[in-house]
Amino acid sequence: MKIKSVSIRRLQMRMKEPFETSFGREEDKDFLLIRVDTGHVQGYGECTASFEPLYSEETTDTAWSMLSTFFVPAVLGKEITHPDEIRTLLGHFRRNQMAKSALETAIWDAFAKEQGISLSHALGGLKEEIDVGISIGIQPTTMHLLRKIEGYLVQGYKRIKVKIRPGLDIDIFRAVRKEFPDIPMMADANSAYRLEDLPHLLTFDDYDLMMIEQPLGHDDMIDHAVLQAQLRTPICLDESIHSTEDARKAISIGACKVINVKIGRLGGLTESRELQQLCIEHHVPVWCGGMLEAGVGRLTNMAVTSLPGFVLPGDTAPSARYFDEDIIDPPVTFAKPGVLAVPSQPGIGAVVREDRVERYTVDRIELR
Numbered sequence: 001m002k003i004k005s006v007s008i009r010r011l012q013m014r015m016k017e018p019f020e021t022s023f024g025r026e027e028d029k030d031f032l033l034i035r036v037d038t039g040h041v042q043g044y045g046e047c048t049a050s051f052e053p054l055y056s057e058e059t060t061d062t063a064w065s066m067l068s069t070f071f072v073p074a075v076l077g078k079e080i081t082h083p084d085e086i087r088t089l090l091g092h093f094r095r096n097q098m099a100k101s102a103l104e105t106a107i108w109d110a111f112a113k114e115q116g117i118s119l120s121h122a123l124g125g126l127k128e129e130i131d132v133g134i135s136i137g138i139q140p141t142t143m144h145l146l147r148k149i150e151g152y153l154v155q156g157y158k159r160i161k162v163k164i165r166p167g168l169d170i171d172i173f174r175a176v177r178k179e180f181p182d183i184p185m186m187a188d189a190n191s192a193y194r195l196e197d198l199p200h201l202l203t204f205d206d207y208d209l210m211m212i213e214q215p216l217g218h219d220d221m222i223d224h225a226v227l228q229a230q231l232r233t234p235i236c237l238d239e240s241i242h243s244t245e246d247a248r249k250a251i252s253i254g255a256c257k258v259i260n261v262k263i264g265r266l267g268g269l270t271e272s273r274e275l276q277q278l279c280i281e282h283h284v285p286v287w288c289g290g291m292l293e294a295g296v297g298r299l300t301n302m303a304v305t306s307l308p309g310f311v312l313p314g315d316t317a318p319s320a321r322y323f324d325e326d327i328i329d330p331p332v333t334f335a336k337p338g339v340l341a342v343p344s345q346p347g348i349g350a351v352v353r354e355d356r357v358e359r360y361t362v363d364r365i366e367l368r
């Protein structure tokens, strides 16, 4: 297989509602969509970098720059027998995982389409159905949050994740546990606490949380290990894990008991698959995180979730939770409440609606 041409488009899509975390607020989706052409098929990949460098240091602009200047030229015209080779072709360039992943996932999609198999099967995925949880952004009041939770439980979501920050944590846990004593609940702090908050964080153990996601520094593992040694609630790392090597180190020092896999944060599907394999060997459960993806990224997340290490519900909600109109046809919908069917059609398993892509495009470049 040879990559004959690559198109990079910048898209802007209105989100149904803003999403607020401890690090900021996202109102509109600003992202890159990559399309690779092999002469036989077209593969698509979505970049999970955001407009601002808040979740990670990457942005839509830096990803555009890295892809067009370095990453796309490194793969154009090369004979590729398997998408695992992309990681090697890009390996000498430091970091910029989200930009690399956008290109690598597009090539995985093209590879699966050339083989006539689903992306899930190309990866070695076995599950046909996956359980879905919901990540709820910070709400104006606790009452708003409680009513949102109620609505999502009615829709069948298998696990509720609430976003927290200092000053907005225990009150939420208390209120949720009062109304919903038994639901699977977890919290995501997006690095809002410091080790000096340890006594306060230990009180989280009273609320039967499935896990606490990334309580401490985005670049830390050491303090997380100190905290985990005293905290009964499992720590799940998100921001801190950029590779299988990071996961190995985090597990070996006891910095976490669970890992959130985001394909973009890890630089692609090859790395994500390897990380989940390592986690199986160490009996560390993983689940698929989300970056408010549009349809292409959403389908890629569903494919990776079909791998056996993904034993907990992911943040892979249906399209309609984020957008009025997705760029894929059909959009992602529940097969039954709280459950998605992993597509069996070739590649990501849905048609990318080029007419809609065109409507949301604000910039483009084609490299050949």
Ligand SMILES: O=C(O)CCC(=O)c1ccccc1C(=O)O
Pocket (backbone or CB within 6 Å): 055, 135, 188, 190, 238, 289, 290, 291, 292, 293, 315, 316, 317
């Ligand atoms: O529904 C989703 O896509 C997950 C939303 C989410 O939690 C999130 C969204 C944007 C950036 C970071 C995170 C996170 O998991 O920390």
Ligand SMILES: [Mg+2]
Pocket (backbone or CB within 6 Å): 188, 190, 213, 214, 238, 239, 260, 289
């Ligand atoms: Mg997170």
